[in-house]
Amino acid sequence: MGSLVGWFKKLTSDEAELDADALTEEADACGAQRAAVCCQGQRVTLQGRLRYVDLRPTEGQAKLVAELFDGTDGVMLVWLGRRSISGIEPGRTVKVRGRVAVRDGQKVIYNPDYDLLPAHA
Structure with a gap:
């Protein structure tokens, strides 16, 4: 029965x-x-796809910002x-720890450790 429900959902x-x-x-x-x-305050390991990557300089300091989406939240x-990081680009699958x-109601991880993953990890 479960496979029928899965098929119907798809x-x-x-x-x-x-x-x-x-994801x-x-x-x-x-x-x-x-x-x-x-x-x-929680230390986490997340995996997902980068929706966008943006350079946001503020008061002389570079800040590279990306949104990771894991299928449940961003x-x-x-x-x-940082002005850029090789491999950190929209559509890339990454695993991050931090x-x-x-901030302003948005979940943020500053300077996360990361692993670049193949498109279908």
Whole structure:
């Protein structure tokens, strides 16, 4: 019965929902936490796809900002003092480790450790 429900869900879901489900399954398979349930002060390992990457200089200091989406929620990744990082680009799958902060209602990890992963990790 479960496979019939899964088949029907795939048939009736849009591409974005299916992509989010796939990202969540990949993160679960590697033992990463879900972004939707992590909270401020918690040390986490997350895995997902970078939705965007942006350079935001502020008062003379470079700040590279990316959003990681794991299928459940987005988390901002901020590398202070960096203008670019080879391999950190939109669409790239990454695994990150760091401590969650919350700024302006958004989950943020500053200077996370990261591993670049193949497109289908």
